[in-house]
Amino acid sequence: MEQDTRNVIIIGSGPSGLTAAVYAARANLAPLVIEGFEAGGQLMLTTEVENYPGFVDGIMGPELMEQMRKQAARFGAEYLSENVTSVDFSASPFEIHLSGSSFRAHAVIIATGAQAKMLGIPGEKELLGRGVSTCATCDGFFFRDQELIVVGGGDSALEEAIFLTKFASKVTVVHRRGELRASKIMRDRAFANPKIDFVWNSTVSEVYGDQKVAGAHLLNLETGETSSIEVGGVFVAIGHLPSTSLFEGQIDLAEGYISIPSDDTQTTVPGVFAAGDVVDFRYRQAITAAGMGCMAAIDAERYLEAQHTHA
Numbered sequence: 001m002e003q004d005t006r007n008v009i010i011i012g013s014g015p016s017g018l019t020a021a022v023y024a025a026r027a028n029l030a031p032l033v034i035e036g037f038e039a040g041g042q043l044m045l046t047t048e049v050e051n052y053p054g055f056v057d058g059i060m061g062p063e064l065m066e067q068m069r070k071q072a073a074r075f076g077a078e079y080l081s082e083n084v085t086s087v088d089f090s091a092s093p094f095e096i097h098l099s100g101s102s103f104r105a106h107a108v109i110i111a112t113g114a115q116a117k118m119l120g121i122p123g124e125k126e127l128l129g130r131g132v133s134t135c136a137t138c139d140g141f142f143f144r145d146q147e148l149i150v151v152g153g154g155d156s157a158l159e160e161a162i163f164l165t166k167f168a169s170k171v172t173v174v175h176r177r178g179e180l181r182a183s184k185i186m187r188d189r190a191f192a193n194p195k196i197d198f199v200w201n202s203t204v205s206e207v208y209g210d211q212k213v214a215g216a217h218l219l220n221l222e223t224g225e226t227s228s229i230e231v232g233g234v235f236v237a238i239g240h241l242p243s244t245s246l247f248e249g250q251i252d253l254a255e256g257y258i259s260i261p262s263d264d265t266q267t268t269v270p271g272v273f274a275a276g277d278v279v280d281f282r283y284r285q286a287i288t289a290a291g292m293g294c295m296a297a298i299d300a301e302r303y304l305e306a307q308h309t310h311a
Helices: 015-026 041-045 061-074 136-143 155-164 184-192 286-307
Strands: 004-011 032-034 078-080 084-088 094-098 102-110 114-116 147-151 170-174 196-199 202-208 215-220 226-230 233-236 240-242 272-274
Touching (some): 004 015, 004 094, 004 286, 015 032, 015 041, 015 061, 015 102, 041 061, 102 286, 136 155, 136 233, 147 202, 147 226, 155 170
Parallel strands (some): 004 032, 004 102, 102 272, 147 170, 147 233
Antiparallel strands (some): 084 094, 114 240
C-alpha cells in the first residue's frame, strides 16, 4: 500500500506547532498537524494568559490554543489527534509512524514542546494554575505583596526567586540539599537579596488550599520533621523535560533538547526543522515559541522550493 506523502508534517500542537501550521497553510503547503492526544501543549494547563500580545484583558490558555487551531484550519491545515509512535529520518521523504497508520513528508517540523518536572505531591496537580506555577515570568505579576515558595536549587530556581521579589513580599527557596547547585554569581545575588530566605535539606511534601494555594507542608529530609508555611504561591523550578525521546538516534540532541547547528531552525538532518520549547531552554514563552514556529514554516517552505518538492 502506497503511503500518503505530504509537503510538510508538523508534530505537536502548542504555540510553535500551530503558528507553523498557519504559515505553512498560507504558503499552500497543506500541512498535516499530528497534534497528539494531549493537544495544545502547556497552555492547556494555564488559566489566564496576560502576556500574549493582542489580548488587552488576557485570554484563557485553552481558548488561545483553540483560536490558533481554527486560524490554521481556515487556511487548509489538517489535524490528526493521534500520537506519533516512531519516525525515520534516514532518507527523504521522511517516514512518520502512528499506531495504525503512517505518512511520508518532504519536510518535518518538530514542535513537541517540553514539560516542567513536577514534585508529584498531594495538592500540586489540583492547584496548578491556582497558586502552583512552573513559570515566574508568566505568573509572578499575580502575586503582589504575597509570600511565596520556590522549590529548587539551580540557576533557574534562583532566577525565578529573584524575579519574584519584584512582586512578592517574601520568597522562600526550599532546597533538598544543604547547598545550592546554582552558579556562584546567581548564589551571590540570591543571598544578597533581603526578600529571599532559604530552607535547607527540605522539600515541599504537600500543597494545600481550597480554591487556591493557602500554604505548604515542608519535610526536613535529615530529621524527618514536618512544618507548615502559609504562602500564596508555590513555584516549582526543578527543571524541564523536552519531549524528544521519539527522535533519539534520528537527529542530534544536547541534554535532551534538539540541536540547531545554524542560525535557522533546521536540525542536523536537512529538511527536518524544530521550534519552541523542544529547542528553547532559555525563554520558554508562548510568544517565543510562536515566533520560532513562524521561522520553521518559512525555513521549510524555502527548503521545499530549493528541493523542487513543493507539491
